[in-house]
Amino acid sequence: MNIFEESLSVLKSKVQLRKLFQDMHVEDIQRVISRIESIYEEKLDAQKEVEQEQQRKREAIEAVLKEMQDKGLDIGDLAVVGKGTESNRKGKTRQRYQFEYQTEDGTAVTWEGATTGRIPAEFSAYLERTGKERKDCIVTEL
Numbered sequence: 001m002n003i004f005e006e007s008l009s010v011l012k013s014k015v016q017l018r019k020l021f022q023d024m025h026v027e028d029i030q031r032v033i034s035r036i037e038s039i040y041e042e043k044l045d046a047q048k049e050v051e052q053e054q055q056r057k058r059e060a061i062e063a064v065l066k067e068m069q070d071k072g073l074d075i076g077d078l079a080v081v082g083k084g085t086e087s088n089r090k091g092k093t094r095q096r097y098q099f100e101y102q103t104e105d106g107t108a109v110t111w112e113g114a115t116t117g118r119i120p121a122e123f124s125a126y127l128e129r130t131g132k133e134r135k136d137c138i139v140t141e142l
Contacts, residue, residue: 096142099134101126112142 010016021029068074094114101123102108111123115134127134 097138098140098142099123099137100139101137104129110139 010020021032068077094116096112096114099111099113100108101111103122104125109122111120113119115138119134123137126132127137
């Protein structure tokens with residue numbers, strides 16, 4: 001248990017608080033109480049601000065939905081507008097191909113991948129054995 005958890009457990013227990021403050025003067029206890037009350041007020045104000053922001057957002061969403069209904073639109077119409085404009089993928093899109101190669105026992109194997117990057121060990125062995133390049137083994141473009 002770390003110091004924060006220990007402090008919190010003491011603050012939650014009336015018996016432990018009484019034991020903690022037994023040797024303190026009333027004025028000192030009053031100062032601690034006033035500090036705790038000011039922290040409590042700060043927390044309440046922060047919570048009210050969050051609730052007001054959520055309420056403002058809720059009202060804005062309701063206004064937008066009402067305006068959409070007035071114009072005969074629904075949420076599905078928004079999805080159509082956004083398609084094709086943005087991609088979640090970063091960087092270039094890789095062209096993918098279907099490769100065909102033979103294992104050492106003569107079985108034909110097809111593999112989907114790109115002309116760069118990692119390849120299966122059997123495919124690598126086939127390329128070394130035959131002296132071919134990856135591009136020579138492309139069957140179709142995907």
